[in-house]
Amino acid sequence: MDSVIQSGDSQQTLFDATTSGEARKILQTSSENDTKLQGLKTFLMDWINNELKQEHIVVKSLDEDLFDGLILHHLLQKIANITIEVEEITLSTVNQRRKLGVILEAVSSCLQLEESELKWDVNLIHSKDLLATLHLLVALARHFQPGLHLPPNVSVEVIVMEPTKTGVKTEKAIEFVTRSSDEDAAPKKDGFDQLFEMNPEKINDVKEAILNFVNKMLVNLSLTVTDLDTQFSDGVILLLLIGQLEGFFINLSTFSLTPASHENKIQNVSLAMDLLTNGGILENAVNPTEIVNGDLKSTLRVLYSLFLKHKKSSKPS
Template sequence: MATPSPQPPQTNGKTTPKLFETIGTFGRKKKIREAEAAQGIVQEGKQAIDGNEQHPVFDTSPESFVLADGEERSMIEPGMINNYDYQELRKILINWINDELSDHRIIVKDLTEDLYDGQILGKLVEKLSGQQLAVVEVTQNEDFQRAKLKMVLETANRLLGLDGQRVRWTDKGIHNKNTVEIIHLLVALIRFYRAPIRLPPNVQISILIIQKLQGTLHKRVQTESLTEAYDELSKRAEPRDAFDMIFDHTPEKVHSIKQSVAHFINMHLSRLNIESSPPDDIDPHSFSDGLNIVFLIGMLEGYFVPLGNIYTTASVDPIAEAVGTKETAFKSHNYMESSPHHKLHNVNVALELLEDAGINLRNKVRAEDIVNADLKATLRVLFMIFSKYKNVRY
């Protein structure tokens, strides 16, 4: 007699799930979890590659800062963290650094976390300046990090020609991960070395400053400008004038201007035994250290520029210098190959002398452009001198 097949037990009219069905359910759930995890990894990787991470909002409230009396702290106002222009500027700066340091296989993802110790900043300054910095490569010691960062910033400030009053960053601020100070430094490097990128113009950020006075925390908000009005190549945008139109659209007139200006300059500087340019052309490198401009304006205005005010390696007759005989004093003058800092100082002296003579070029010419031998900027300066003094004869 055949044995009947066993029937599955009944529970409240429902059939108990079979084992393979239960395993199948677990398998589907596992696949869903794996897919979600994979999607998260892909999204995280995409954000890292795009370099468009959002700066984290501060978890610590200002009231929880531990400050000594008179001490102050600053932070980006939380409401400004996701500001579009600010985030776009951060993204552009990150991409620029990664492009500059691609040969070193360095990838920056966050300005604050990656630059605060001076390691990557040092590599960036070396790449831009072409100078090797005498600093240790890698260090985890905080004191060594601070010492290295200080040396990197001192080098950067010297290359940029900045003194203490005009510097908007400190080794303490950057090491404490002050994003605004880091951005100020990077923007200054971009402007000075004329990086071929466009910065978003007029980016401003609100800074919340907390100060402790007599045991009480005081708050204030100030607006910080991170960029100004720039056109391409990080050059300050100014209204265009007739010189811009001639230089950009009529090259034949530019050649004629070069000839006239070169003849004028050589005629005057030859009295100091100085050859500044070819007879019919302008070589901007001859003026990049500012010396020829300083000597030219001194000749035209009829005064002697003390050599102590500029960087030279002059061999000067002290008697001739004392009586102000320019022809004799400069006769044996030999120029040195100045550092960018020395060149920048000389050019700024020249622009100040021109301003005293009634030629104000501060809104049209940057000293950095002259140092970098930019033809248009150099020719503009020389043409303005020529226009004012072309009828001067000796």
């Protein structure tokens, strides 16, 4: 066990850990000036500023500028293409925390994370906890823009403080904010990337072939698809198609048959991606947000993976 005495914000964190009864982590001062950490902070600030440049929002400090929820609100609405009904400007601590709570609930819903998986909360973000803010932004970047090549292998030294019956136990530990470059690298290009880049004139032929395949597979469900660009964006027909092709029933309680919100659509498509990935059908990961937003290449990539496995069953006997 490493005993640590620090001043300023660290003393306040120590007090918070003692009174709340929960373990807390704080960055070692030596880690705050680490070159890799500074590079990640700059990368994330550039990413946010690029996303929000049309709104004339400029982030200069991740922990100082994001704590009140204003920029997180705009960022999440932009990258997730959703509307979050909260106050635009909140001056009081109570209202800021309430706003943050709504925003972070939306984040959890989009990322499909359980509470135990979260490395941030309202208290940490509002108290300008840099480590929690970094974990939140990295999770958002990975989920909504998997093509971003985040700086790899960024780790920090933290002090873990855990209240005990006799006082506060403190230990040093290493915590990773990003892992290997393989984990954060852009997806490898496949045949669809080449098709869209080198042979765009053939896209309609591919769409027609997949459309014919899909409609043959859905005939028993009395469903007809006429527009690949839009009819798969809510995940409903995609889930029904997967169930039909793979020969199993997807319980209606596990997805929304009539999705009324963007979050419902994300949940539906996320379930479909999980089924395809776990079944070894989809080799290249696809961001559910791209399907929901009507990205044709992503939609075709998913449908083509099903076509490759089941194309024989679509031929007349």
